[in-house]
Amino acid sequence: MSKFTPASKRRCRCKTEFPLQLWLKSKVSDRLRSALEAQMATSAEAKLTDGFHLLAEALKLNGLDTIFGLPGIPITDFLRLAQADGMRVISFRHEQNAGHAAAAAGFLTQKPGICMTVSAPGFLNGLTALANATTNCFPMIMISGSSEREIVDLQQGDYEEMDQMAAAKPFCKASFRVLHVEDIGIGVARAIRAAVSGRPGGVYLDLPAKVFAQSMEAEAGRRSLVQVVDAAPRQIPSSESVERALGLLKNAKKPLILLGKGAAYAQADADIRALIEKTGIPYLPMSMAKGLLPDTHQQSAAAARSLVLQQADVVLLIGARLNWLLSHGKGKTWGKPGSQRFIQIDISPTEIDSNVAIAAPVIGDIGSCVSALLVGIGNKWTAPAADWIDAISKRREANLTKMAATLLKNPSPMTFHSALGVIRDIVKARPDAIVVNEGANTLDFARSVVDMYEPRRRLDVGTWGVMGIGMGYAIGAAVTTGKPVIAIEGDSAFGFSGMEVETICRYNLPVCIVIFNNGGVYKGTDTNVSGHSDVAPTVFVKGARYDKMMEAFGGVGVHATTREELMRAMKEAIASGKPTLINAVIDENDGTESGRIGNLNPQSATYFPAMALTRLARVARHCCPLEAAVVPQIGQRVQTLVAKFTATPETLALRPQRVALLGGRATVQAWEAILAEAGIDVACDATDIDISATAAACDAVFVDLTSGGALDQVMLALTEATAAAITPTVVAVLQLDIPLDSAPGHPLFCTWTSPGGQRLKSWTQAVDILGRGAASLGWRSVVLHLLSDREKERTVVFQRCAASGLVRMMARVLEPDFK
Structure with missing residues (x-):
């Protein structure tokens, strides 16, 4: 040795x-x-760096200087360090809201918003926002700390153990995990490129706890970082696809341009406006595309939505998908099958033909595609036919006039429309303000009432229709833009993220929250029919003072019961820039079940279609023989059922050719199938936003109220039809199916108002209004069916029906299967 x-x-x-x-x-x-x-x-030691520093430097290198998150193991020190290093860190009370803020920032800036969460439960809290960002095509990166892989993979029971990457994969566009400190730069770069390239979306980046503390030589760490170059490169459409689209547009008789939120995200505002104005084609903006051109623009067809969707022969989709929000491009909303041809601009080829055939797909980024179309259009484009433009203008002006009259009303307590009329004026005075909107009725009415004037000034529930985006979007918009934010919130929707008012106060953000407080989900009048002391599932605490929440954290709280109080409070909030919450008291009877999408709300099995048809037959059996009864002939199956119960040929009305159909989801589907078998065209159903206008083109309106959940929207539609002087010849109001002794608590008397704005207080008042409508509009008949086992009440309604000129039908007893 x-x-x-x-x-x-x-x-x-x-x-x-x-x-x-x-x-x-x-x-x-x-x-x-x-x-x-x-x-x-x-x-x-000064020549070393670690995961904490490298993550912050990787984000800053790529222009990502704001983090929305919530501190905790293992990211607390990272958030402290990021803030000390010059990044802005907005700390939330719940990860879901932080994620929504990051998504909103991504939509507004075209750069991925950054959300930071702790492991396991915190990660899961943020997952809803990540999935929502992906569905809405908002670029966002959710970075989460996680448990160590060697323990998770052996399932040895680590602190908050979870395979987070596996859980995230189905809900995001891409997911990555960094196991070594020297790979942080690559991980961030890949996440950025995935989030913004092609169709934007949410990306998940998993960082096990030990990666943060790993160290390496500082210079090598610096070299490991990646500055992403051209993260979302332009995708130029083929010349053939552009020529095909232009050819289709040139030959269109009734063209329409439909703008989706993708068009707003693209920030090709000038070219999109030029395309619309140079061609003269009317356009219809989806909710988050409002403001690309001012809603008051003369080519806007928003106030004639039903007409243009049903009658347009060529539709150019820009940043819009034919999903449920557009009835999948088919069905009653779109008129007769095959009557439209679609041009679709989309960056993803797989989106094409997803619901209906697309005649002219144009694949590329929106800016490049619109620019190419503009070049092809030149300066000699022929404007659409005058009759098409005139028809839209006439319908638009009629609907806007009707809306203006509604907004001028000043009821007490306030209604959705009267309160939204105030917000409409505020936004008109401050067009740069950003509107965040969620709720059921609050969302549905605000979309049509509150005009937008500038692009990317409206954020709402989007493609998923998810509640809970309100405070996250509001904070994200305020932090990203510095502009005043007006959050229009239903009281139910606000509950999902309401604790973030403390976050708004902590960062002194210019957010004015207006809560439409009508005391419940949809409305505050539901009752517990069991007789138990618990309130109904949809009812909240009466007289709730949400304004006190804001005051508790140092913000401004206002309790507004009138339009004047609401106007004053909003003006002061916008002028001061102080965090403000206005508790706007709305009539608890105002509102409809599930807003405008009640048809998506499943009904009880007792209201299945077969039961509806059986009940119709029983109505015919009990028809009073002394009156000129009119029962619509709606197909052989119904005729057979009627025949079983001794109906006579005299009870069958003239066969209608085109009907508007209103009712709950199950019954609407049943009627639609039966009418189709009978060769009768169905123009629209309860999902149509402009039902009264559509009904004008029909010779019958069928209303099936076998489902109580559809009462509100159907009665609203009937009231609108009356106000608009629609003249179908037959109106069948079938089966209200409500025992009279339960009437005072039923939604009908809480939501359906007479033309004068007074709430219904009795069945007889309802009959009077129907009678006046029938008389003034020339309806051939109104078939009214009530169920009650109390002879006295039936007699009263019989008498009132006769006095009103209505056909009267009533079951004699409350039969067991009706209960």
């Missing part, structure tokens, strides 16, 4: 130790040597 000599040892040290260290050992006192060695150790 060989041994080192002392000389050889010294030579070895010369190769492995700094000369200064050798010199210190021989020349400097022990005390001085210790001091200098400590200084050198500090200098050596």
